[in-house]
Amino acid sequence: MNNSNQFFLLVKISIIAFIISAITLPSFLELASPFWLLPFFGYWIIYSNGKKIFATAFILGLLFDIFQGAVLGQNALALVLSSAFILNVKKSFFVSNLTTQQVYIFIGSIIYLIVFLLVHQLVQGLNFEWLILLSPFTSAILWPLIRSLLAKLKQ
């Protein structure tokens, strides 16, 4: 994939992630739903040979913070750190079966969740609903679906 294709794939992936995250869901589903930006951006990290991953993660996370009205830097920090993990396992991701990939996405989502809640704790105090702890599981469960959707988008 050349640079312009990679950029367009990133734009498409980001727009889809933003749209999905803005869809209104029942409150319990919304709490337990994945942090959509991570699996979508994770796909881009793995299946493209894009450079400046951390800078891209930072900008995307920042846009997501503004879009969601969250504290500026909250999603950016979470996405940068979880992207660092995904980038670390990138080589083994290719040769892994789907279950192992789900485990990687699960761990990446846990990192995202921890950073997200940590910033929330520091800024607003730790008052959250426990259903949010399910989001790494749902990210991992939905990974095959996200992967196949984005693979079609990539073609």
Next chain:
Amino acid sequence: MRLLKLFVPVLLSIILIVLDTRFSYLDNFKKFTLTLLSPIYVIVDLPSQVIDWVNDKGADNDTLIGENDYLKGQMLELKVRLQTYNNLALENLKISKLLNSSYEIPNHDVLLARIKSISQSRLSKKIVIDKGSNDGVVLSQLIIGSDGAVGQVTQVTPMFATVRLLTDPTQFMPVKNSRNGIRGITKGMASTEKGMIVEYVPLDSDVKVGDLFLTSGIGNSYPSGYLVGRVSSIEDSLDASFLSITLEPAQNMNKLEMVLIVKGKNE
């Protein structure tokens, strides 16, 4: 080298978190960027717009006539109620003058808005409405529903505005007891969908279950006199300096479709 590449965005993120929570330097940047991102709301809202359009086009004549008759009946009923209300308002004005009371019945311009999206972020309770700065919406305006106060405008773009609900844990609103004027500040609760607590009400205050709390207008940020909630429980502990009062919001936040933006503030 990779560690350095990671370190820079991490450091920048932390700086931004601190800047955003402590200062408001970045508000204009956020507003500008949100305006650029706002077409995403149009895309998200497209299916419901199409469904509304199909429903409007598909409604037959009999249904529309029936709906029209029902609305005429409702309007008549409300006009009758309004007569009683006007009499009460006049009576209230006379009594207020006799008592030298500063209380006034709220009378502000309002703007009708439709809800586009509910709760975009999982740790905050927010709604997005279809009116923005093009319609005269500005930051901090009070939003009310048919039964009571809903929240406050926290972000504005030309076409949309984001409203933080009163039940959000970061939303504070000065309130007063409608029975005796005792003042406090409401704060949302994260653990339950609909609860609020009233803070800073001293232990020996006269507050009873069932009392109504209204916006007090203190601080001049909100118009006063709009219903916020009803006291559902009171706890007093000797260890604490203040009562622990729980409010049930007057407005059911889960059944909102249309809201009113209150355009005025207290003078």
